[in-house]
Amino acid sequence: MTTKSDTRTVTRVTIREVAAAASVNASTVSRVLNPATRHLIGDEVVRRVLAAAKTLGYRQNRLAAALRGGQSRVIGVCLPDIENPVFPPIVCGITEALAAEGYGVLIANIVGKVKDQERLIEQMLERRVDGLVLATAARQDPLVRRCILDGVPLVLVNRGEDGGQVPEVVNDDFLSMRLAVAHLVGLGHTRIAHLAGPQRIATGLSRLQGFQIAAQQHGVAGSVVAEAAEFTREAGRAACEQLLDAHRDVTAIVAANDLIALGCYEVFAARRIACPGAISVIGHNDMPLLDMLNPPLTTLRIQHREMGRQAARLLLGRIATPSAAPLRITLAPELVIRGSTAAARAVSRKAAGVGAA
Known part of the structure; x- marks a missing residue:
């Protein structure tokens, strides 16, 4: 229980009190406490004002300042x-x-x-x-x-x-996709898929368009696309399952972001698909700890x-x-090559659908 003697009236320290303690006027205190105008005051006065404010326990009332100055x-x-x-x-x-x-x-x-x-x-x-x-x-x-x-x-x-x-x-998403596709083509991949992000978001659309343009420029006739509903690992897993069910001959995947790529890793583990032995994967963003994955994820590093x-x-x-x-x-991205990409595997006639009834 709180007694009357325990109650205390809390009063806010004012700029005028800080000014009196520092032996300056209130306008000087205001300038010192404002980082935008502090440079106008000499160092010795700045130190004195800040010390006085700290000793008195002064706290700026940001809302009041906003009401007065509009910011x-x-x-x-x-x-x-x-x-x-x-x-x-x-x-x-x-x-x-x-x-x-x-x-x-x-x-x-x-x-x-x-x-x-x-x-x-x-x-x-x-x-x-x-x-x-x-x-x-x-x-x-x-x-x-x-x-x-x-x-x-x-x-x-x-x-x-x-x-x-x-x-x-x-980010320059078109450059990201050019770098990714060029890297995979250089490794001999011709059946390259893109796990796109949601098209309602600009990054999802621009990375899809960038992939399609890059695939066309490199003459990759066997490129396919599946769209993830969100930029999440769960959505990436669902899109990867859909992709592999429909296109068993894919040898490389360019994911719209690293989380979607992590969803691919889950599918590979469940289906016992070797990465990069059977399928190479490239992510996008270069999130922390990607180098700790097995295999470490090749990705596009964003600034x-x-x-x-x-x-x-x-x-x-x-x-x-x-x-x-x-x-x-x-801003320009950078391709970070790690262990999730390697030379393309030979695609069997059965996997490619050749000779199927």
């Missing part, structure tokens, strides 16, 4: 799957670039139906974020349209949308951290100049 200096980052290892390095890049400019980050896992996603976005906006970085966008995304109509500064990362109305930072940095810089530019034309930054 919270907080950016919302929306992810489609916070457990996916692809996204942490992107978030790290965003955070690094924003922290250098005095901004913080608020992260949300945007999942569920459109109305649930809209509710989460609304919660972000209620907290007065200055802008949003979306890694969730579909090709025709109602959340993107809503932000455009509301005038919310917005940048897409690792995603694109069909309208080209907002800035984007994406995830740089992708995040560029997205943050684009958003800050968008906040400063809302009327500027939206830019699209495309």
Whole structure:
């Protein structure tokens, strides 16, 4: 039980109290506490003000500052799957670039139906974020349209949308597929399959188109495609089973991402298919620990951290100049060759369907 003598009145320390303790005026304290203006104050005064603020237990009221100045200096980052290892390095890049400019980050896992996603976005906006970085966008995304109509500064990362109305930072998926197909063709593969990602998402479509173009350029007449419902291991397993049931002569698979490739590994284990002896596999993204698999996964390494940095810089530019034309930054991938790809096996006449009734 709490007695009257146990209760304490908590009062917020003010800037004026910090100023008095540091023997400076309140405007100087404000400049010191703002990373964007701190450089205007001498080092000795900065140290004195920060020491006084720490001693008094001063905490900035970010919401009040936002109401006064119109900016919270907080950016919302929306992810489609916070457990996916692809996204942490992107978030790290965003955070690094924003922290250098005095901004913080608020992260949300945007999942569920459109109305649930809209509710989460609304919660972000209620907290007065200055802008949003979306890694969730579909090709025709109602959340993107809503932000455009509301005038919310917005940048897409690792995603694109069909309208080209907002800035984007994406991987060069066409180059990814050219590198993957060229590598397999160089190993003698002629029956190459692509396990595509969902076509409602730009990365799923662009990697499929890139694969088809690359296969055509290399004269790979025996290329086939199966679509995974999601960019997940479970969806990859289902798509791989469908693919192998229909096309037993496939000797190589280019997966739309590493998780889909991991689904292939599960199918190979269940069916006792040797990789890369019977089928080679290439992933996409270069998630952590792929070198620890058996066999280690050949994949396309994406510049995830740089992708995040560029997205943050684009958003800050968008906040400063809302009327500027939206830019699209495309980053080049790198093929990382490991143990999951090898020379093509000889395809038997039976597996290829030759001579079948």
